[in-house]
Amino acid sequence: MFFDFVKRNSRQTRKENGVYFASLIVSIMAFYVILSLGEQDVMRYLKTIESDAVDRLLLLIPVLYGVSLVFVFFLVYFANRYQMQQRSHEFGMYLMMGMKQSKLFLMTMGEAILNSIMSLCIGLPIALFITELINLTTSRLVGMGIVGHAFRISWVGILLTICGFFLVQLLAMLILSFKLSRKEPNELLHEDKDKSQSTMTPKWGVVSLLSGATLLLGTIFLCIAYGMAILYLRNFDYSIFALILLIGIMGTFIMFRGLGSLIGFYVMKKGKSTTGISMFTARQLQENVLHQWSSLAISSLLILMAMVCFAFGTFTALTNDAVSTRTVDYTFNDEKAEIQAVVQSEELAPYIEQFYGMALHNFYASEDESTLNFHFAWSGLMEEISSATDSEAKNILINNFSQKGNPYFISLSSYNDMLQAAGKEQIVLADNEVAMYSSEVTGAPYDVLKDLLQKEPTIEIADKEYTLASNLYSDNIVADRAITLMYALIVPDTLFTQYFDVVDTWLWNMTLKSDFVKEKGLMQAMLEVDQVLNTMDVQFESYLASMGRQLFYTVAATYTTFYLGVMFLLIANTVLGLNFLMQQRSTRSRYETLVMLGANVHSICLSARKQIWLYFILAITVALISGSFGIWSLLTALPAAEFNVRNISVIGLVVLLFIIIEVIYIRMIQRKSDAEIQKLNDID
Amino acid sequence: MVNASNKLLEVKEVHKVFGKGQSETKALKGVTFDVLPGEFLGIMGASGSGKTTLLNVIATMLKPTSGQILLEGQNISSFKGGQLAAYRGNHIGYLFQQFELIDNLTVKENIVLPLAIHGIHVSAQEQQLSELVNRFDIEELLNKFPSQLSGGQKQRVAAARALISNPSIVLADEPTGALDTKNAKVLMEKLSEHNQLHRSTILTVTHDANAASYCSRILFIQDGVIFHELRRNVLGESQEAFYERIVMVMAQLAGGSSNVL
Numbered sequence: 012m013f014f015d016f017v018k019r020n021s022r023q024t025r026k027e028n029g030v031y032f033a034s035l036i037v038s039i040m041a042f043y044v045i046l047s048l049g050e051q052d053v054m055r056y057l058k059t060i061e062s063d064a065v066d067r068l069l070l071l072i073p074v075l076y077g078v079s080l081v082f083v084f085f086l087v088y089f090a091n092r093y094q095m096q097q098r099s100h101e102f103g104m105y106l107m108m109g110m111k112q113s114k115l116f117l118m119t120m121g122e123a124i125l126n127s128i129m130s131l132c133i134g135l136p137i138a139l140f141i142t143e144l145i146n147l148t149t150s151r152l153v154g155m156g157i158v159g160h161a162f163r164i165s166w167v168g169i170l171l172t173i174c175g176f177f178l179v180q181l182l183a184m185l186i187l188s189f190k191l192s193r194k195e196p197n198e199l200l201h202e203d204k205d206k207s208q209s210t211m212t213p214k215w216g217v218v219s220l221l222s223g224a225t226l227l228l229g230t231i232f233l234c235i236a237y238g239m240a241i242l243y244l245r246n247f248d249y250s251i252f253a254l255i256l257l258i259g260i261m262g263t264f265i266m267f268r269g270l271g272s273l274i275g276f277y278v279m280k281k282g283k284s285t286t287g288i289s290m291f292t293a294r295q296l297q298e299n300v301l302h303q304w305s306s307l308a309i310s311s312l313l314i315l316m317a318m319v320c321f322a323f324g325t326f327t328a329l330t331n332d333a334v335s336t337r338t339v340d341y342t343f344n345d346e347k348a349e350i351q352a353v354v355q356s357e358e359l360a361p362y363i364e365q366f367y368g369m370a371l372h373n374f375y376a377s378e379d380e381s382t383l384n385f386h387f388a389w390s391g392l393m394e395e396i397s398s399a400t401d402s403e404a405k406n407i408l409i410n411n412f413s414q415k416g417n418p419y420f421i422s423l424s425s426y427n428d429m430l431q432a433a434g435k436e437q438i439v440l441a442d443n444e445v446a447m448y449s450s451e452v453t454g455a456p457y458d459v460l461k462d463l464l465q466k467e468p469t470i471e472i473a474d475k476e477y478t479l480a481s482n483l484y485s486d487n488i489v490a491d492r493a494i495t496l497m498y499a500l501i502v503p504d505t506l507f508t509q510y511f512d513v514v515d516t517w518l519w520n521m522t523l524k525s526d527f528v529k530e531k532g533l534m535q536a537m538l539e540v541d542q543v544l545n546t547m548d549v550q551f552e553s554y555l556a557s558m559g560r561q562l563f564y565t566v567a568a569t570y571t572t573f574y575l576g577v578m579f580l581l582i583a584n585t586v587l588g589l590n591f592l593m594q595q596r597s598t599r600s601r602y603e604t605l606v607m608l609g610a611n612v613h614s615i616c617l618s619a620r621k622q623i624w625l626y627f628i629l630a631i632t633v634a635l636i637s638g639s640f641g642i643w644s645l646l647t648a649l650p651a652a653e654f655n656v657r658n659i660s661v662i663g664l665v666v667l668l669f670i671i672i673e674v675i676y677i678r679m680i681q682r683k684s685d686a687e688i689q690k691l692n693d694i695d
Numbered sequence: 696m697v698n699a700s701n702k703l704l705e706v707k708e709v710h711k712v713f714g715k716g717q718s719e720t721k722a723l724k725g726v727t728f729d730v731l732p733g734e735f736l737g738i739m740g741a742s743g744s745g746k747t748t749l750l751n752v753i754a755t756m757l758k759p760t761s762g763q764i765l766l767e768g769q770n771i772s773s774f775k776g777g778q779l780a781a782y783r784g785n786h787i788g789y790l791f792q793q794f795e796l797i798d799n800l801t802v803k804e805n806i807v808l809p810l811a812i813h814g815i816h817v818s819a820q821e822q823q824l825s826e827l828v829n830r831f832d833i834e835e836l837l838n839k840f841p842s843q844l845s846g847g848q849k850q851r852v853a854a855a856r857a858l859i860s861n862p863s864i865v866l867a868d869e870p871t872g873a874l875d876t877k878n879a880k881v882l883m884e885k886l887s888e889h890n891q892l893h894r895s896t897i898l899t900v901t902h903d904a905n906a907a908s909y910c911s912r913i914l915f916i917q918d919g920v921i922f923h924e925l926r927r928n929v930l931g932e933s934q935e936a937f938y939e940r941i942v943m944v945m946a947q948l949a950g951g952s953s954n955v956l
């Protein structure tokens with residue numbers, strides 16, 4: 012009998028409160044998505060080539076799980092609080108009719124458990140579906156259709172999802188039930204009556220003056236945080252970073268605290284000229300801001316975090332992609348004769364398209380009695396650097412080029428071989444011209460250097476002056492990391508051979524047949540060749556390792572940041588949305604009065620929708636302003652992404668995703684609000 | 696809208712049944728009466744006799760099960776959504792026992808709310824506003840919020856709100872129910888002043904014989920039908936005398952006597 016009662020209530024809740032159930036289901040998805048990361052095709056595949064890094068990431072999952080527990084707890088707590096508030100009148104009636112507190116407690120807990128089971132039944136399949144979707148999209152994006160896709164269920168993930176979900180749900184309900192049990196029935200019965208206007212009541216003028224001052228203070232704080240972010244965030248310093256965060260967070264809170272007065276001021280000014288219920292709309296919004304400033308601030312900060320997460324995830328994905336251009340598939344490191352034997356062997360020969368030596372050498376006398384002139388100076392370039400406008404980048408360059416020690420020389424023909432194999436245009440050097448090379452060319456100093464190269468600065472080699480070509484080259488000269496060069500010079504073969512014997516070459520590059528790569532896909536093709544090479548006694552490194560590493564970091568960073576971003580966004584929205592609905596509920600009698608004074612239900616719905624828009628936009632706008640500073644300083648710290656059509660469309664997609672999530676949420680809350688208001692119209 | 700019979704409100708054979716089958720309650724069992732323009736009409740009766748139901752039906756908050764309600768010749772009981780909204784607050788003003796002021800609007804905003812809702816510019820009614828504000832003695836309160844007011848002040852603000860749009864009729868359900876004797880007296884005085892000066896029509900439900908003595912006519916309702924009517928003598932019957940007559944009828948009502956004067 013009692014169980015039937017619980018069951019009926021639970022069904023009622025499900026039917027009446029989509030928002031509540033949506034929140035529970037989102038929580039379940041949040042758990043499973045992060046717990047099943049190890050089962051994703053990409054991760055399983057990367058395990059085979061970068062097992063260390065992947066294992067380290069998988070060790071991080073419990074941490075992420077813990078973080079999710081905390082965030083999901085807030086989500087569930089809020090959803091349940093809303094639910095309880097909606098039903099407080101009902102609970103009050105039960106108590107008035109003589110239900111014991113303990114029985115009421117049992118009833119609410121029973122319902123919570125039943126609701127949880129229902130949500131799991133709906134949520135788990137959805138979670139499986141979503142992870143599968145993510146799985147397919149990532150492997151598609153990464154270009155791993157070839158890896159072989161299998162639908163996998165992470166049983167441990169499901170188990171932990173169920174445990175985690177029950178944990179947060181029961182904890183939230185325990186806290187709420189405890190609070191409920193301390194209330195008098197009468198309090199419950201009138202819970203949804205208006206709370207008095209405590210913030211606005213006494214000495215309205217003083218209050219508004221004070222909150223105006225807080226608004227100003229908050230804004231000043233935020234501006235200081237922004238200013239500091241611009242000035243100091245680039246040379247990253249933890250204490251400054253913490254200070255910026257502290258001031259920014261304080262500023263956000265204080266600003267929202269004072270924002271109500273601004274709306275009050277607006278209402279006063281507009282007072283005379285408004286018709287319709289826009290006055291009511293503005294006052295409701297003002298009250299919301301005055302009462303909910305702290306959750307507005309929290310939501311705004313969460314949205315800010317979500318934005319930064321999205322930006323970070325997107326840009327890591329884009330920049331890593333930009334760096335990982337493939338030029339060489341394999342690099343061998345041995346004597347020419349040995350390598351040639353391997354390359355020409357029956358097993359390997361069918362795979363090979365290009366094979367060439369990468370002739371490079373440090374420009375210094377290897378034997379003391381050398382008669383050659385090893386004089387080298389960056390003289391002309393240094394002059395150009397010194398005459399550049401002062402900047403941090405300039406100082407770094409001066410420091411780099413005044414280091415003792417001579418650069419590496421790369422022979423032009425080797426470099427051109429590499430370019431040709433990669434299908435790129437070859438370099439042509441003029442007389443007395445050499446080209447500058449660096450393995451890594453992102454960052455401000457390199458930008459300055461690129462500009463300076465346009466001025467054709469000179470350098471001295473032996474007793475001759477050479478001009479530097481106007482391009483800075485940075486294509487990978489080896490497959491992975493056999494050698495990295497900070498600054499090197501690509502020199503004509505005549506100059507190179509004057510000093511070094513081509514026979515001394517110790518790096519040998521190889522590329523795979525493009526038909527073969529096309530047929531199998533790069534990863535699969537390399538995996539096959541790797542296996543062949545492993546049977547031979549030869550030292551090699553393959554582009555696969557470099558690709559795998561980059562892919563791993565991209566996937567891991569993007570996945571986790573997007574995950575966190577979506578979580579932050581959902582929680583922020585839930586807090587905002589449910590807060591709004593709760594306020595609307597507790598001020599229900601005002602809406603009734605409006606109907607009796609002749610406002611039609613449609614215009615009241617519009618007013619509520621407008622309130623919802625404004626309420627959300629308030630939080631989003633502040634987040635957006637802070638976010639643009641945050642993202643801007645984040646981007647200056649990250650290597651710059653190219654702004655080509657593809658990247659812009661990716662960024663556009665992410666922005667679209669953000670907007671879609673927001674709009675869906677706002678529409679959902681508006682629908683719920685409409686439904687509540689429609690009830691006012693029921694006259695019989 | 697002029698109507699031939701010069702009746703402002705006609706209530707014709709109104710029935711109201713709540714619930715169905717076993718739990719059916721017949722709250723109104725055929726109520727018929729007219730209200731003339733400028734009348735200050737009181738409705739009295741025992742608890743549960745159907746007063747609030749009758750008022751709500753006239754107020755368009757409830758639909759009658761059968762019967763008609765004509766306001767200025769229009770059958771408002773058949774109105775729907777938009778038509779209803781156009782009447783509420785504009786042609787009909789309300790006064791409630793619990794005031795029902797919107798507590799996050801200032802007093803002034805509350806008073807002009809019906810105008811705003813119906814798209815009338817406040818400046819067009821500035822004259823009206825200052826007159827009402829003076830009459831109900833609330834000039835000092837205009838920029839305060841309802842929670843800063845006493846009950847009596849709240850009800851006077853509510854009265855100003857009910858009258859601001861010059862409604863054809865003001866409906867009041869126990870307007871003095873939540874007030875002390877002094878404040879109840881002040882409110883009724885102000886209302887009757889306004890009624891006499893502007894020939895505004897007011898229909899009020901009340902338990903309180905004192906409050907009822909301000910009316911020009913009183914309908915007594917029992918078990919869902921009108922059972923008696925008292926009219927204050929036009930030729931200078933004092934309020935005290937009228938009060939005595941009301942108290943007498945009430946005593947008979949309570950006594951359950953079926954034949955009253």
Ligand SMILES: Nc1ncnc2c1ncn2[C@@H]1O[C@H](COP(=O)(O)OP(=O)(O)OP(=O)(O)O)[C@@H](O)[C@H]1O
Binds near residue numbers: 744
């Ligand atoms: N919504 C409703 N559902 C069912 N019955 C109702 C409803 N409203 C009123 N009633 C019944 O209709 C009858 C008349 O009620 P009404 O509220 O009109 O009385 P009243 O004269 O206003 O009483 P009081 O002086 O106590 O306010 C009562 O028997 C009441 O129980």
Ligand SMILES: [Mg+2]
Binds near residue numbers: 746747748
């Ligand atoms: Mg009543």
